[in-house]
Amino acid sequence: MIDFARNVRLWFAPQEIGEEGRTPDYRFSLANERTFLAWLRTALALIGGGFAVDQFLPDLRWAWRVGLALALLAAGVLCSLRAVNHWVRCERAMRRGEDLPVSRFPALLSLAVAVVAVAMVVVVLARGNG
């Protein structure tokens, strides 16, 4: 969390990244940028999924509908914040010539998506029986 706060400062002070270490090969920077954009697309897809649950499942009970939509929206927020944070950490590690940071976020995100998917299956089956 303290690391995260320090990284947030770096988001808005790019010159501090620029002063550290050496500029890496531009291809590595561009690859890092594309990874960042891919995570941003994942976040946008989760947010779009949240809107879709709210809009296209009107028969669902209010608590389920709002709960699923909020879970997807919250996952989208986490995913986009993590995307920019991981981008800053990778950029800095490349400048300093360190190993790239490792992360357990992909595992956590896939578990969360699996939980939401199971919840959807339960909801659809419950509607079929009721």
Added chain:
Amino acid sequence: MSGAGVSAAGARDPGLQPERTRLAWRRTTLSGTVAALLAGKTALHGGPSAVGVSVCAVCCALWLSFLAVAHHRIRTLSEADDAGPPPLAARYAAAAALCTVALAVCGTLLVL
């Protein structure tokens, strides 16, 4: 990643890195458009209300800001010389991510 030392070989990067990055920005803009359209549909669902119209306007503004960031970055990528384009500035990365977060916050307001 292709072999080392290719960037000095000539004007054309055999890995087409700037082009791939430009297309990644395009794809992300497209995803953002879909999310913003769904947000607009949610906001104006059940007839226009004051809250709905204002949230819809905020979503349009967020989409336009994202478009501006993407456009700026694509221009920078296309104007690059043999040394390769400069890396993405952190404030643009933060702006793109914050647009996404703000869209989700609008969504939370609409869903509740």
